[in-house]
Amino acid sequence: MTQHLQYLSVLKWSSSQYSALKNCSNHTLELIYPLLEIPVISYQFKTETPACSVDDHIRNFGKNLSEFWRINRPVFLDTRHLESSILDDNSEAITRCFQLAEAHGKQVIPVTSPGRSNSYQKAVRSIVKHGLCLRLSPEQIIKNPDIVTQMCSYFQVQSDKVHLVIDYGDISKRSINKSYEKILQSMQLIPEISRWKTFSLCGSSYPATMSQVKKLVVDKKERLEWDIWKKIITEGIERKPMFGDYNLSSAAINKPFRPGLMTVSVTVKYSNNSNWVFVKGLPIKEKDWSQTKELCQNLIAHEEYMDKKTSWGSLQVWRRAHGEITRGAAVDWRSFGVNHHLTIVASQLSNLYEI
Numbered sequence: 001m002t003q004h005l006q007y008l009s010v011l012k013w014s015s016s017q018y019s020a021l022k023n024c025s026n027h028t029l030e031l032i033y034p035l036l037e038i039p040v041i042s043y044q045f046k047t048e049t050p051a052c053s054v055d056d057h058i059r060n061f062g063k064n065l066s067e068f069w070r071i072n073r074p075v076f077l078d079t080r081h082l083e084s085s086i087l088d089d090n091s092e093a094i095t096r097c098f099q100l101a102e103a104h105g106k107q108v109i110p111v112t113s114p115g116r117s118n119s120y121q122k123a124v125r126s127i128v129k130h131g132l133c134l135r136l137s138p139e140q141i142i143k144n145p146d147i148v149t150q151m152c153s154y155f156q157v158q159s160d161k162v163h164l165v166i167d168y169g170d171i172s173k174r175s176i177n178k179s180y181e182k183i184l185q186s187m188q189l190i191p192e193i194s195r196w197k198t199f200s201l202c203g204s205s206y207p208a209t210m211s212q213v214k215k216l217v218v219d220k221k222e223r224l225e226w227d228i229w230k231k232i233i234t235e236g237i238e239r240k241p242m243f244g245d246y247n248l249s250s251a252a253i254n255k256p257f258r259p260g261l262m263t264v265s266v267t268v269k270y271s272n273n274s275n276w277v278f279v280k281g282l283p284i285k286e287k288d289w290s291q292t293k294e295l296c297q298n299l300i301a302h303e304e305y306m307d308k309k310t311s312w313g314s315l316q317v318w319r320r321a322h323g324e325i326t327r328g329a330a331v332d333w334r335s336f337g338v339n340h341h342l343t344i345v346a347s348q349l350s351n352l353y354e355i
Contacts, residue, residue: 004240004241004243005242006242006243006349007345007346008242009033009244009246010246010247011037011247012037013036016331017036018064019331019335020313020342021034021342023312023335025343026071027346028343028346029069029070030071032346033076034076035076035133035135035165036065036076036078038077038079038081039081040081040253041054053088054082054085055087055096058096061097061101062097062099062100065100065108074106074107074131075109076108076109076163077094077101079093080111083120091123092119092123098110108127110124110132110133111165112124113134113140114144114147121155128155128161131163132152132155132163133162133164134151134164135165136164136165136167138166138179138182141190142182148190148191159195159196160195160196163199163200164193164200166202167251168182170203170205171204171225179203179228180231183201183228184235184237187232187237188237198242201229202244203228203245203246204251205276206221206245206249206276208250208252210265210280213278213280215280215281216280217298219279219280220276220278221276222275222276223245223271223274223276226245245345247341247342248269265280265283266280266282269333270305270317272304272305277305279298281295288327289327289330291327292328293323296317296320299317305317306344310340310344311342311344312336312340312343313337313340314343316332
């Protein structure tokens with residue numbers, strides 16, 4: 001398949017993502033380049049301490065990767081959320097994760113960006129035997145057009161071993177035109193763009209919170225990152241980038257929040273070829289996850305729902321609407337949504353002809 005018709009998916013590596021990948025078809029997985037982010041360690045506000053040590057947080061990384069990523073292709077790994085956290089042996093989390101993956105027969109390509117700590121960059125430089133992923137914002141490239149060449153020199157990696165990702169972060173309808181202009185400008189500044197191992201464009205229009213999502217109706221938001229990518233690849237540029245997004249996540253870093261300070265509502269999260277789709281219920285304090293049955297009934301009766309055969313995740317929505325599965329919990333519903341989105345994006349790309 002033409003490389004730009006494959007999919008870079010940024011995934012917050014947690015149990016919901018494990019299940020989502022486990023239930024993807026091999027055809028879907030073959031089209032995906034996962035960029036895994038180890039999430040922030042949760043916080044115990046009663047004791048004012050982290051829920052676990054960094055060592056414990058990543059202890060099962062290799063085992064989980066081996067079990068749930070069954071395709072024989074390296075994954076990109078970014079531990080930026082743990083960059084200020086040091087392991088018991090004073091090493092970096094990125095190094096330990098690399099070692100754990102190798103011990104389980106899996107390959108990891110480290111991800112880095114300008115401005116990371118010296119210790120992080122040194123750790124990355126020691127584990128680039130499978131390649132290197134440079135994650136750059138358009139602004140970083142525009143500010144210093146030599147940044148890619150400089151970083152390759154520092155990490156002592158040739159261009160054909162480097163995966164380039166232009167990550168433009170969160171976008172909205174208000175910012176989309178400005179983001180588009182910066183993306184094009186930055187792409188034009190990348191030296192010898194055809195030589196890099198892969199080249200991807202990544203961003204997110206997914207809401208950072210559900211506060212603006214309407215309650216008790218099927219609400220939707222445009223998948224602006226898909227619109228940007230489709231427009232970019234028609235620009236007659238030297239190299240067309242792979243499509244990338246953050247799946248069912250904003251690009252913003254989700255920090256732990258104190259229970260009681262935020263009202264959390266039960267929400268069924270879905271997507272289709274054009275939109276992010278939400279069916280938001282009542283706050284959990286008022287009604288628990290049993291309300292998902294009614295929410296799913298509303299969704300499958302709406303034109304934004306695709307079909308139960310579209311994906312494993314979409315089937316679970318249909319089954320819940322018909323009372324065939326129990327209410328589940330937040331982790332289950334996130335898994336259904338992530339799996340469905342991985343599947344439909346892979347399908348969208350595989351169904352595109354040469355553009």
